[in-house]
Amino acid sequence: MKRHEFLRGLHKATANRNYLEIGVNDGRSLTLSRVPSIAVDPAFKVVSEIKCDVHLAKATSDDFFARDNPLAHLKGGRHPLRNLRRGRSPLGHWRRTTLDLAFIDGMHLFEYALRDFMNIEQYSDWASVIVFDDMLPRSIDEAARDRHTNAWTGDVYKLVEILNRHRPDLVTVLVDTEPTGQLLVFGADPKNTVLRDKYDEIMAEFEVPDPQKVPEAILERVQSVRPDDLLSAGFWRPMARARNIGASRPRGWPPLRRALEEFGVNR
Template identity: 80%
Template sequence: MKRHEFLRELHKVTANRNYLEIGVNDGRSLTLSRVPSVAIDPAFKVVTEIRCDVHLAKATSDDFFARDNPLVHLRGGRHPLRQLARNRSPLAYWRRTTLDLSFIDGMHLFEYALRDFINVEKHSDWASVIVFDDMLPRSIDEAARDRHTNAWTGDVYKLIEILARYRPDLVTVLVDTQPTGQLVVFGADPTNTVLKDKYEEILAEYNVADPQKVPETVLERASAVKPETFTGAGFWGPLVRARNRGTKRSRGWEPLRRSLEQLGGAR
């Protein structure tokens, strides 16, 4: 299954009510969304028809998330001053927006992808689904930090190890999509600051010169789950119902974790 086919299936099984995308490029992934969306890219060149209500932000993801209320569009696009002028309560406007489905496909260097995750997690919760693209490079050359190939994943694959090491509270699933795999993350905790606190430490350890020593398990896709197995799993219905009911983490996360851990590639 190709990456965009997989993303199409994720939009179905997550029944997401909103969508965030980092790295728009020509819009081929954004065109899959049918819900209120936010898409971020400093140099997008959309050539595909977009069929959703979208805020297309021409900015780096760091700059975008530094804005006040960056996800205002997902609250219905109402400006708070206009809302107050109409004698409406601002409480609904300022209530925290939680992302249902996020796709991270920005700059192909691990430190950028890590910052993207840190920012996205602040607006997510245990029932959110966060997807990293290009996590299974096919060669050492394709995984180089200094791009010298046509197809290029960069070293974002390092997030597999970084999340497993620093955030064992999360569950991650490698998915064997074509051409370069994806990593799906569950259990986000917006109150957790470990990655932010340890960012400089992580950067010092993992920012190494080419050629990268890509683990054989990554190159061979040893623990990656077939996309059809993943999207056809039985936990999606309970996850969606719990999310829509506003089920608290204390009640919803452990059943989901147990279901995820039954998948061969879950960590």
């Protein structure tokens, strides 16, 4: 299954009420959205008809999330930590926006993708679905930090190890889409600061010169799931139902995590 076909299925499976995309390029993935959306890219060149209520932000993702109210287009969106510093409750005057579905396909270097995740997580919760693109490079050359091939994933595949090691509270699912795979992350926790606290440590370990030592499990896709199996899994509808009624993390996350782990065992 090609990545855009999978993304189309993901919009349907998640029944998402809003959408954030980092890395717009020509807008092909953005054409799949039918809900209020934000798309961020410093040099987008949209050539396709967009069929959603969208705010196109011409900015780097770092600059975008540094704005005072980056998710204003999605109704609300004040940064919870900034609200608290100003003495305002994140559930008070400005209601906090929670992202249902986010797609990270920006700069193909792991540190950019990591910062994108950290920023997105601030506006996510246990029922949010965060997707990374280009997570299964097909060769060491394709995974280089210094691009020298036509098709290029860069070293964003490192997010698999980084998240699994430093954030075992999350559930990550590698998906065998064509051409270069994707990673879905479940269980976001905006209160968790581990990645921010360890960012310098992570950079010191994972920022290494080419050629990159890509794990065989990544190159051979041995830990990835079939996209159609994932889209047809039974946990999507209960997840959306619990999300829509505002189930708290202690109530909603444990059953979703069990369902995800059962899916991984039985696939």
